[in-house]
Amino acid sequence: MTMRLVDAELLESREILPGQFLQHYHAPALATAARAGQFVHVRTGDWSGLVLRRPFTINTVDRATGVLSIHFREVGRGTAWMSRLRAGEQLSMLGPLGQGFQLDPRSRHVLLVAGGLGVADVRMLADEALADGRQVVLLYGCRAASEVYPSSLLPDEVEYLVATEDGSVGHHGLVTDLVTDYEAWADQAFACGPLPMLAALARLAAGRKARLGVATLGRKRGGGRPAVIGSPAARRKAFLQVALEQHMGCAVGACLGCAVWGVAGPQRVCREGPVFAADEIDWEATVGGATGKR
Amino acid sequence: MKAKKRVVTSGKERPVEKPKRRPTTRTIRSALVGPKPAKGSRPGPPQVAAPAVVPPVAALGGPALVPPPAGPRARRPGELDPAAVDLRADLGRGLVLANPVLVASGTFGYGVEYADVVDIGRLGAICCKGTTLNPRLGNPPPRVTETPAGMLNSIGLQNPGVDAVLERYAPLWAGWSTPVLVNVAGESIEEYVGVVRRLEGVPGVAGIELNISCPNVGKGGLQFAIDAEAAAAVTRAVRRVTELPLIVKLSPNVADVRPIATAIAAAGADALSAINTLSGMALRPDRTGPFLGNTYGGLSGPAIKPVALRIVYEVTQVVDIPVIAIGGITGLDDVLDFLAVGAVAVQVGTAIFADPGLPVRLVDELRRQCAVDGHGSYRPLIGTALPRRPGAPSARGAEYRP
Numbered sequence: 001m002t003m004r005l006v007d008a009e010l011l012e013s014r015e016i017l018p019g020q021f022l023q024h025y026h027a028p029a030l031a032t033a034a035r036a037g038q039f040v041h042v043r044t045g046d047w048s049g050l051v052l053r054r055p056f057t058i059n060t061v062d063r064a065t066g067v068l069s070i071h072f073r074e075v076g077r078g079t080a081w082m083s084r085l086r087a088g089e090q091l092s093m094l095g096p097l098g099q100g101f102q103l104d105p106r107s108r109h110v111l112l113v114a115g116g117l118g119v120a121d122v123r124m125l126a127d128e129a130l131a132d133g134r135q136v137v138l139l140y141g142c143r144a145a146s147e148v149y150p151s152s153l154l155p156d157e158v159e160y161l162v163a164t165e166d167g168s169v170g171h172h173g174l175v176t177d178l179v180t181d182y183e184a185w186a187d188q189a190f191a192c193g194p195l196p197m198l199a200a201l202a203r204l205a206a207g208r209k210a211r212l213g214v215a216t217l218g219r220k221r222g223g224g225r226p227a228v229i230g231s232p233a234a235r236r237k238a239f240l241q242v243a244l245e246q247h248m249g250c251a252v253g254a255c256l257g258c259a260v261w262g263v264a265g266p267q268r269v270c271r272e273g274p275v276f277a278a279d280e281i282d283w284e285a286t287v288g289g290a291t292g293k294r
Numbered sequence: 295m296k297a298k299k300r301v302v303t304s305g306k307e308r309p310v311e312k313p314k315r316r317p318t319t320r321t322i323r324s325a326l327v328g329p330k331p332a333k334g335s336r337p338g339p340p341q342v343a344a345p346a347v348v349p350p351v352a353a354l355g356g357p358a359l360v361p362p363p364a365g366p367r368a369r370r371p372g373e374l375d376p377a378a379v380d381l382r383a384d385l386g387r388g389l390v391l392a393n394p395v396l397v398a399s400g401t402f403g404y405g406v407e408y409a410d411v412v413d414i415g416r417l418g419a420i421c422c423k424g425t426t427l428n429p430r431l432g433n434p435p436p437r438v439t440e441t442p443a444g445m446l447n448s449i450g451l452q453n454p455g456v457d458a459v460l461e462r463y464a465p466l467w468a469g470w471s472t473p474v475l476v477n478v479a480g481e482s483i484e485e486y487v488g489v490v491r492r493l494e495g496v497p498g499v500a501g502i503e504l505n506i507s508c509p510n511v512g513k514g515g516l517q518f519a520i521d522a523e524a525a526a527a528v529t530r531a532v533r534r535v536t537e538l539p540l541i542v543k544l545s546p547n548v549a550d551v552r553p554i555a556t557a558i559a560a561a562g563a564d565a566l567s568a569i570n571t572l573s574g575m576a577l578r579p580d581r582t583g584p585f586l587g588n589t590y591g592g593l594s595g596p597a598i599k600p601v602a603l604r605i606v607y608e609v610t611q612v613v614d615i616p617v618i619a620i621g622g623i624t625g626l627d628d629v630l631d632f633l634a635v636g637a638v639a640v641q642v643g644t645a646i647f648a649d650p651g652l653p654v655r656l657v658d659e660l661r662r663q664c665a666v667d668g669h670g671s672y673r674p675l676i677g678t679a680l681p682r683r684p685g686a687p688s689a690r691g692a693e694y695r696p
């Protein structure tokens with residue numbers, strides 16, 4: 001998989017939620033090559049003295065038209081600059097980068113769990129899973145009704161459930177509360193969101209086999225020798241894959257700036273990740289060391 | 295694009311006689327810098343003669359012996375063919391780079407990571423990630439954050455250890471035309487020596503850049519780089535066990551860098567590079583504590599360029615060995631500034647993250663600039679901003695500090 005450095009032209013920018021933007025870019029080379037869960041490293045305007053690119057998960061691609069979309073929140077000067085870009089303007093994108101989600105060809109039932117902006121990371125996976133005729137459920141959590149991801153941006157076939165912390169719409173509570181209803185149904189689960197949410201999901205996933213007992217019997221996954229930790233095969237076999245975020249320098253594996261603690265030592269989010277099997281991550285160290293800010 | 299193989303790229307550069315990498319006799323003084331000045335005096339910087347390899351054809355107005363310009367416009371009288379400009383940089387001990395633009399340690403991995411988007415074969419040299427005797431896991435995350443016109447990093451020298459580095463990458467490096475300098479780190483003189491012994495004679499290792507901005511466990515964690523005696527001791531110890539070109543990298547986190555630089559030069563370094571990052575820190579957005587997992591990080595990027603410029607300016611006036619400038623380079627103007635204060639080469643670091651094509655572009659831009667100015671080589675650009683008759687070095691350190 002080759003990465004490319006391209007100038008992408010902004011086609012359309014929309015504020016889909018307060019402070020959250022969905023932008024479509026013409027970037028055929030990236031749109032064709034990208035897999036769900038991969039990201040692009042975007043250079044913002046030079047005027048500002050910003051010296052780093054910003055990583056954004058590829059939200060959707062349309063391979064026929066060569067269009068790629070990203071979904072981001074305005075959190076600082078870089079994203080503020082991007083939110084003001086006009087159609088026709090270009091920015092430099094490096095990508096596609098990192099390891100995407102691993103869908104097992106045998107999985108029929110795919111569970112997506114997203115907290116807030118984490119929906120951007122799993123959005124494209126919904127398209128990939130549906131294209132192969134799978135059933136897809138998206139569980140989405142946020143603070144209040146005003147932040148709920150618009151269902152109009154999802155394919156019709158996706159079953160969409162919402163949890164809000166203030167109860168203003170959907171389930172009153174955390175999105176993780178909803179997961180237990182689906183853990184027996186799902187063949188694979190994929191999640192992105194704040195680290196505490198992901199850590200909670202990882203705990204649930206670790207206890208799932210025991211809770212379900214016989215439910216997992218009869219499913220022959222790979223069999224034979226265990227796959228190497230971190231390999232695509234091992235990730236496919238893990239029930240839960242998570243997409244992590246980390247501050248990045250290079251985004252190509254050169255600077256080691258984006259490390260998170262894995263059970264097998266430091267892992268580069270840009271290279272070994274951003275998607276990991278949940279059991280590859282040392283959650284205690286990772287949640288403890290993080291700022292907890294997305 | 296793939297990393298280019300030896301034959302391909304050396305053809306792209308001007309044909310030059312193959313530099314002998316490892317002569318048995320030491321080049322006492324790099325050809326770039328001219329004859330050794332008498333103690334206490336400096337040569338007027340632009341006195342260094344351009345080598346005779348580039349005939350000043352265009353300057354004579356005669357029929358061009360050089361191929362017609364490939365560029366979009368015709369050359370003015372006095373302008374040279376960019377392809378004829380000699381960019382070779384001599385770092386001493388036979389290490390002659392095809393051009394003076396290197397990539398800085400820690401920002402370019404082991405040279406392979408950016409190979410899809412950077413033409414590795416056109417870089418002057420690659421400084422690989424800091425390498426230690428044993429594997430290191432590095433510092434707790436988060437490890438990087440952006441700051442005004444710069445960034446902080448606290449990678450903590452994560453690396454798989456020298457043996458794994460050589461096993462994985464040296465065979466690749468050996469096939470490249472671009473020299474790879476191994477950046478060596480350690481916490482004791484024995485560790486530095488241990489790493490360097492393993493590098494000696496390994497095909498693919500063109501030289502050593504000694505990162506001495508590391509705590510010296512034997513001296514209660516005092517960094518080698520801030521103590522002239524320790525810096526000289528580690529340089530001397532490494533010098534004794536290697537014939538490889540030895541570059542020692544200076545830290546800016548010192549009161550006066552000059553005695554340290556002179557001590558390192560006297561201890562047998564072939565060249566100096568300056569600067570490493572400046573010590574700094576950032577807070578979490580909610581101000582509940584330091585942002586970086588390691589609390590402190592190293593500041594790099596355009597924010598540190600004035601500091602780097604000052605240090606290179608100070609160092610080039612007190613040592614006779616070549617100095618490689620590092621710090622905040624984002625464009626040709628920065629390169630020209632560093633050359634003007636006496637650097638013979640530069641390293642690009644943080645700017646690569648935003649603009650991976652920058653180092654290669656700088657080579658082209660420097661070549662074009664020389665051609666436009668009618669210089670057959672970039673050497674006349676070196677040292678133009680140094681004082682012609684400096685006074686004795688200050689005994690008080692950097693006298694302009696408030």
Ligand SMILES: Cc1cc2nc3c(=O)[nH]c(=O)nc-3n(C[C@H](O)[C@H](O)[C@H](O)COP(=O)(O)O)c2cc1C
Nearest residue numbers: 398399400424447505569570594595621622643644
């Ligand atoms: C992420 C990162 C990692 C670095 N790692 C090393 C290292 O391992 N060894 C070293 O000598 N310098 C290291 N440096 C310092 C750079 O080589 C360079 O001296 C410094 O960044 C200043 O140059 P710049 O402003 O162009 O980045 C690192 C810098 C960065 C940003």
Ligand code: FES
Nearest residue numbers: 249251255256270
């Ligand atoms: S961001 Fe540089 S290694 Fe991941």
